Amino acid sequence: MERKLPKIMASAVIILTFSAPVFAQNTDKRISQKNLSENGQPSLITFSDKSTYKGTDYNTVFKEQLGLKDNQSFLKVRTESDREGFTHEKFQLYEQGIKVEFANYTLHSKEGKLVSMNGEFYAFNNVKTTPKLSSQDAFAKAIAYTGAKEYLWEKPEDAAAMDYEKPKGELVLLPDMEEQGQDRKSDKVRLAYKFDIYATNPLSRGDLYIDAETGNVLFYNATIKHLGGHSHGGKLESAKAKQEEASNAKVAIVSANAATRYSGTQTIQTTLSGSSYILSDGTRGNGIQTYNSARTATYPTTNFTDADNNWTAAEYNNTNKDNGALDAHWGAEMTYDYWSAVHGRNSYDNAGARIRSYVHYNLVAAGYPNNNNAFWNGSVMTYGDGTGTGGFDILTALDVAGHEIGHAVCTYTANLAYQKESGAMNEGFSDIWGACIEYRAAPTKSTWLVGEDIERRTGHLALRSMSNPKSEGQPDTYGGTNWVSQSCTPTSSNDYCGVHTNSGVLNHWFYILSVGKSGTNDIGSTYNVTGITIDKAAKIAYRLESVYLTANSTYANARTSGIQSAIDLYGAGSAEVIATTNAFYAVGIGAAYVGSNDTVAPTAPASLAASGTTGTTTNLSWTASTDNVAVTGYDIYQGTTLKGSSTTTSYTVTGLTALTAYSFSVKAKDAAGNVSAASNTVNVTTTSAGLAYCTSQGNSTADERIGKVVFGTINNTSTGTAGYENYTSISTNATRGTAYTITITPSWTSTVYSEGYAVFIDYNQDGDFADSGETVWTKATSTATSASGTITIPATATLGTTRLRVSMKYNGVPTSCESFSYGQVEDYSINITASGAIVNEELVAGLIETNENSEFLLYPNPVANDLNVSFLNNKGYTFRITNVLGQQISNGELSESPIDVSQLSTGIYLIELNNGAKRIVKKFAKK
Known part of the structure; x- marks a missing residue:
């Protein structure tokens, strides 16, 4: 039965946008920076050199900085020191002697001086402390x-x-x-x-x-995470376990070779117990022991045993998958070693806690639908056997062990609440530690895949991918593709609002920070991050989790605290701080790093193109620029005038005038204010106002679509997979009276189907294909690998740019405005030009080209930029230039200077000269 919970715990620290963190207005000169939580309380305060606070002044600090009341108190719960010389003292808030859940604050000191403080604090009044219920x-x-x-x-x-x-x-x-x-x-x-x-x-x-x-x-x-999820937690060891440990300490602990299931032969520590060796290691902390649940849903003290301490594949690679126990034991040892050697942490609780693993646990008997799971149950590691094909193999792989024990580390550090963003980061940190442990102990494995050794599902490389989260259904950008909305009530059935899905954002942040990456994310931010190595990234991630994050932290808090962690470790303005900041920017969290010394401009945007031009709009798109730090946006120029800005690599220009020529370019910019050179210039001419062509499309291109269209200079290999593709930015000239060959190449996914074809041209430019002769070519259904035909442009076709529609339909010849089940429709542009001289042809109602004598000159014709008009007596003439539809393009007074026609698009135009007594109409061609 589904259980829904009220929204009692939302994220305690929320920044509504990621453009910048929320800061308090600071008048206290002792403070260099104060970040506020969503409830207006300080979440992080860093102190300046002018501060005189000492680490021992915590009572004064809490009263002055948090407004602690007389009936409230902070009790110290933990003190730790790190390799960087910091002392971290964690406090728990009490109100009238009752603990306030999740309200922890930590003071960070160095050489006795208070450097910073962070945590969750809640301000409340009139608290009831007497329960009505027993x-x-x-x-x-x-x-x-x-x-x-x-x-x-x-x-x-x-x-x-x-x-x-x-x-x-x-x-x-x-x-x-x-x-x-x-x-x-x-x-x-x-x-x-x-x-x-x-x-x-x-x-x-x-x-x-x-x-x-x-x-x-x-x-x-x-504490336990269900069905593909994982769990965290940690409890004190039982008296029984301590007795076993004491007993084991009296017997021999020796090294052994173990033929693991997933990692080859590895050296493990075992214990001689009686006449047999068991999987018990007394050399690490308070011990590491691996037990056999024997496919029950219980936790017995049944040991795996070996007579000669040579744990061979011949003995353990059996149908029972007993060699998986060797992976579990070795994995726990490697996990302990990683935390000890790399981060100076003594087991998951930093106090040498014994790590116990139970293999062959029967999850079905415990109410699960299958055995495809492993989890930390708050006390011990628990491994299911998996289902094999279609699921997972026994779940004792090295990175799985590192992941699950990582949940226990989280409990003893940030204790991230298992829901929404805090829960996603709980999962993300476990994936990070699994990758780091695998990288250290088995560097030949796929570091950035999670659970690749146990994966047995068709179409999957692993449970998750840190380098490409989208490949396994996770988001790589905050709020991007695959992101699970946080406006939900956490339940087990929705994975507590997608903790195993949204963890992909933290995973990808760590990957980018480690190895570097450039590109454009799902929200259009272009980034270029230089990696700092997995070792440095791990130090920042561990400090972030163990020192700064609190139970209800969000991704926004992770950014602020991650940057602070990098500053603590490597110094302000360091390459590591820049990379940390920009890795968060790359996954959609916060702004790019802004440095005072950044003078490098982004590269120029490339391949600027226009498409879908109408009478008032056009769509611009371009290839992203790169930058030494990060591209923060693009400015769009119309000529030399700034038209607008975009944070993505596309922009829709609006407010244009029909039948008018425009030129556009784009420049990139970064956070330091550096601006790139301009992109290439793209020229567009808007269409007539009010033209709106009917829709036509195939409802599915899963089996077949148009692969290529060749007509005139159009030679387009179609990569689009939508039922309709707008390629009107691609055009060709076509001359009246000339025959052209059109070739359409179909593309099939697998099975070859019979396809029918049709091509339509709006010859009179009235916005439809319904007029006589505008269905210009059809072909009956065929399974041929290409379809070709001839199209002759009629002498009556209106000059200028118009619409060309190509349609391919399964098992029938399509019409111009049809939606059909299978196939595709593509629209292109065609510019119809004249053939030879046209004399006394009625081009537009009321306008007939006049035959002027040799004393009248109009040159050059065709013209590129400057049109010269010359005749004996040109005094008092005005001019008006129209297109072949009779729509005015420009006008003015005739003078000795040429007329600038550089903004006109290619085509035929009329110039009308008038002095009130005489009118001259002449045709000219624009190149």
Whole structure:
């Protein structure tokens, strides 16, 4: 049954747009920067050299910077120091002695001086701290909501192994984020009971919050992640586990060769227990041990054993997939080593916590539909066997182990709430750590694919791709393709608002930061990021997660804190800070880096082209520019006049005049104000006002479409896959009375189908193909690989540019305005020109070219730019230039200077001279 939760916990720190972070107006000279959360409270404060705060001044700091009240207090919960010389002291907020959930603040000091502070803080008044419900009544509400058949406390042996007890309920104050907006005066909190509910059938574990006044369910924070999702958490080890550890310490720990399922033969640590060797390593922290659940939904202490400590493929590569246990054991060891050697972290809790793995766990018996899952259940690693073909192989691959144990690291650091953006980053960090561990321990593997070793589904390389998230259905841009909207209520069925999907944004940020990339993202931002190596990127990511992020952080917070992490590690203005900033920009989060020393202009935009020109608009598109930092936008020029700006590589020009010639160019710009050289210039002439051609299209091009069209100088290989393609920016000249060959090449996906063809030209330029002779060529259905015919332009065709329509239809000859099931329609432009001299031809109603004597000269004709008019007595004449439709293009007083016609498009025009007593009409051609 679907369970929906009220929107009690939205993101605690939200920046509505990513153009810039939200800053407070700062009058305190001790502060260099103050970032505000969505509720108007400080989320990050950095202090200037003028600050006299010490790390020990936390009571004063909290009162002065956060406005801490007398009935509130911050209690220190953790102190850690890092290799950079920083001390990080984490505090938990209490109101009248009751913990305020998620309200943590951390002070960062160096050499005793307070450098910065960050976290989540909530301002509230008139808080009720006396519950109406007893903890027993609230627990009954929690059980009714969960609705499980069985709970872990009903299985004492497994509960003891997990050091889990039946929850009594912790009374907390839970922030209510339904009312959002930075202008609100205070936050709301609800008195609630918090229960760690561990159900075993169907399997689930998470913190469930029950309103202590009403009994309503307020929020659920998953510990186990269901169905392709993953879980996080961490608990103290059981007394039984500690006894086992002490017992194991008395026996021999030795190295062994293990023929793993996915990573070849590797060296592992085992323990001699009695006369057999078991998968137990006492050399790392408080130990690493791998158990056999034997395809039950339980956590027994059944060991994998070997008589001679040579764990060979002949023994373990069996139908039971027992060699997967060797991967799990080695993977846990490599995960421990990574955290210890690279980040100086002693196991996932930084206190040497023992890592226990259970292989062959039966997820079906625990209520899952199949065994295609692995998870951290809050205490131990749990691996399903997979289903093989169509699903996954046993899920003990190295990066899967690194991913799942990474969730435990998250619990002991940022503790990112498992929903929406914070949940997506929870998943993203686990993918990052899986990739880093794989890169360090098995560099020949595909670092940027997640779970490639276990993938057995057709059409998939892996569960996820960090280098190309879209290939596995994830977004690579915040809010871009595949992004799951966050205006949802988190439930298990919607993956808590897409945590496994939206994690692709953080994954891709880390990939770009590591190896670099250039391109244009889904929101049109053009970027060029120089990678800083996976090792440096990992240090920034770890500092971001372990030092700065808090439970309800958003991607916007990650950007602010990620940049601060890079500054801490490598210094302000460093290449690492620039890359971190621009990698976030590349995935659609925030602005590009702006440096005072950036004087390099972007490259010029290329391949500027116009399409879909109407009487008032035209569509411009171009190839993206590149920049040493990032391209932030483009300026569009009409001649030398700025017409508009765009952040993408396209722009629609509006407000144009019908039958008028225009020229456009584009320049790129970056955040430092550098501007590129201009692109190529594109010339367009708008069509007659009011022309609107009928629609025609194929409803599907899945099986067949137009592959190529050749007519005159049109030679277009069609790559578009829509049922209608507008190629009116592609044109050819066609002379009256001349015959031309048209060739249409069909394209089939696989099966060859019978196709019919038709071509239409609007000869009289009235906006339709309904007039006699405008269906210019047809061909009956055929399976031939090309279709060719002859089209003769009639002498009566109106001169100038008009529409050419090419149509291909399955199993029938198409008409000009038809929508049909299968096939494609493409529109092109054709410029009809005259053949030879035309004398006394009525070109336009009321205008007939006059035969003037030799004393009248009109030259050059054809003309490119300057048209000269000369005759004996040209005093008092005005001129008017019209097209062949009789529409005026320009006019003025005739003078000794030439008439500028450079803006006219190619075609035939009339010039009319008039002095009131005499009128002369002459035709000229524009090149």
